[in-house]
Amino acid sequence: MANLPREPEAFGEQVLVLLKRTWPEHEAFLTGPFDLVVNGRHLGLENVYRMVLGDPDRGTEIVEDYLEKILEGDELGSAVLPFDLACQRIMPRIQPESIFKQLDRDQVAYVPWVNQTVIVFVLDLPQVTISLTVEQAVHWGVSMDELDEIARKNLDRYSPDLQIQLIESKDGGRAALVNEYDGYDAARLLLGRLHERLAPELDGDFLVATPARDMFVAMTAEPNHFVDRLRKRVEQDYRRLPYPITRDLFLVTRDGVAGTAA
Numbered sequence: 010m011a012n013l014p015r016e017p018e019a020f021g022e023q024v025l026v027l028l029k030r031t032w033p034e035h036e037a038f039l040t041g042p043f044d045l046v047v048n049g050r051h052l053g054l055e056n057v058y059r060m061v062l063g064d065p066d067r068g069t070e071i072v073e074d075y076l077e078k079i080l081e082g083d084e085l086g087s088a089v090l091p092f093d094l095a096c097q098r099i100m101p102r103i104q105p106e107s108i109f110k111q112l113d114r115d116q117v118a119y120v121p122w123v124n125q126t127v128i129v130f131v132l133d134l135p136q137v138t139i140s141l142t143v144e145q146a147v148h149w150g151v152s153m154d155e156l157d158e159i160a161r162k163n164l165d166r167y168s169p170d171l172q173i174q175l176i177e178s179k180d181g182g183r184a185a186l187v188n189e190y191d192g193y194d195a196a197r198l199l200l201g202r203l204h205e206r207l208a209p210e211l212d213g214d215f216l217v218a219t220p221a222r223d224m225f226v227a228m229t230a231e232p233n234h235f236v237d238r239l240r241k242r243v244e245q246d247y248r249r250l251p252y253p254i255t256r257d258l259f260l261v262t263r264d265g266v267a268g269t270a271a
Contacts, residue, residue, distance in 0.1 A: 012068065012069055013061055013065070013068035013069060013072070015062075017042035017043060017058065018042045020042070020054070020058055020061075021039050021041075021042045021043060021044075021045065021054055022039065023072075024045060024054055024057070024072055024076075025037060025038070025039055025045060027069065027072055027073060027076065028045070028047070028076055031073060031076070032076070032080060035047055035048055035080065036048055036049075042054075043055045043058065044111065047079075047080070051111045051112070052079060053111050055251075056251040056252050057071065057072055057075045057251070059249065059250060059251040060075070060251045062249075063249075063250075063251070078136075078137050081136070081137050090132070092149040092150075092151070095132055095149070096159055097163065098132050098133045098134065098163070099130055099131070099132060099133075099141070099156060099159050099160050099163055100130070100131050100132075100133045100138075100160055100163055100164060100167070100193065100196070101128050101129070101130060101131075101157070101160035101161060101164055101196050101199055102128070102129050102130075102131055102192070102193070102195075102196050102222065103122065103126050103127075103128060103195050103196055103198065103199070103219060103222075103254055104119075104126060104127055104128075104129050104254065105125065105126055105127075105253065105254055105255055106125045106126060106127055108127070108129075115143065116142050116143055116144070117129060117140070117142065117143065118130045118140075118141040118142055118143055118145065118146050118153060118156060119153065120153050120154065120156075120157045122268075123259065123266065123267060123268030123270070124255050124257045124259060124268035124269065124270045125255065125257075125268075125270055126254060126255055126268075128157060128160075128199070129141075130156050130157075130160050138192065141156070161199055161200075161201060164193065164196060164197070164199055164200060165200060165201050165202070167193065168193075168197060168200060171187065171197065171200070171206055172187070172189070173185045173186070173187060173206075173207070173210070174186040174187075174188065175210060178235055180232060180234060180235050181231075181232050181235065182228060182229050182231070182232055182235030182236070182239075183210065183211055183212075183228070183229050184226055184227065184228045184229075184239065185207055185210060185211060185226070185227040185228070186225065186226055186227075187225040188223075188225075190223050192222060192223070194219075194222065194223045194224060194225045195219035195221065195222050195223070195224060195225055195254055196222075197225055198217050198219055198225065198259060198261070198266060199266075203261060204261050204262065204263050207227050207261070208263075211227060211228065211229045212229050212230075212231075214230060214260065214261060214262045214263070215227050215228060215229055215230060215260075215261050216228050216229075216230055216236065216258045216259065216260060216261070216269075217258065217259045217261055217266075218239065218240075218243040218258055218259075219254050219255065219259070220243045220244075220246040220247035220250065220253060220254060220255070220256060221246060221247065221250035221251065221252050221253050221254055222251070222252035222254065223250070223252070224246055224250065226239065226243070227261070230260075236258075240258070243256055243258070244256050255270070257269050257270040
């Protein structure tokens with residue numbers, strides 16, 4: 010990495026140095042290799058660490074851009090927008106339940122979902138996305154279920170013409186990839202007409218892998234060796250990519266999405 014160490018402890022220390030050098034007005038300290046506390050808020054560094062591993066020559070630039078967006082989002086998030094302005098920009102994201110190891114569950118706007126995941130809500134602004142809080146939802150007078158409905162409708166409007174890359178395997182399986190890299194690839198699992206769109210291409214009910222935020226791979230449920238081969242790739246991506254979600258697959262049927270986790 011460009012001037013950034015690979016060892017997690019040293020990496021965290023260097024991120025702290027960069028933050029204090031560029032934003033000295035913020036109070037910040039480390040409580041662990043990947044746990045940076047900024048103005049009392051815990052900021053996980055594992056995602057930015059994985060981003061830098063993927064593009065080490067731009068290490069410092071990636072970290073500074075990451076910190077800038079986080080701090081800018083905090084400043085914007087401190088001011089609650091009127092609901093009539095915010096409602097068209099509320100979007101869903103799928104996150105692992107493990108986010109609550111660092112975040113206060115009682116403060117995060119979310120609904121529980123399948124495969125040990127939750128659906129959280131963000132405000133999608135031109136240069137930054139802001140995570141919504143329970144406090145903001147209370148201020149607007151909307152429930153978590155109402156946020157979920159609004160976010161899914163916005164996602165449907167955001168992706169009216171889903172661009173799919175179809176891949177056919179020699180052993181009979183087929184896969185469909187979505188690669189928009191807009192922060193909502195995995196979230197497209199929540200699209201209302203997903204089964205209608207992909208079932209004809211994937212022989213009816215199908216499986217979907219979302220190992221990370223920017224990964225969506227739908228696949229036929231058979232043959233088994235084809236699914237097993239893709240599972241191994243999903244496992245690798247889950248361990249490697251930033252913003253990991255789950256190594257488990259989702260089953261998409263006409264009636265909705267089910268988890269496959271034991």
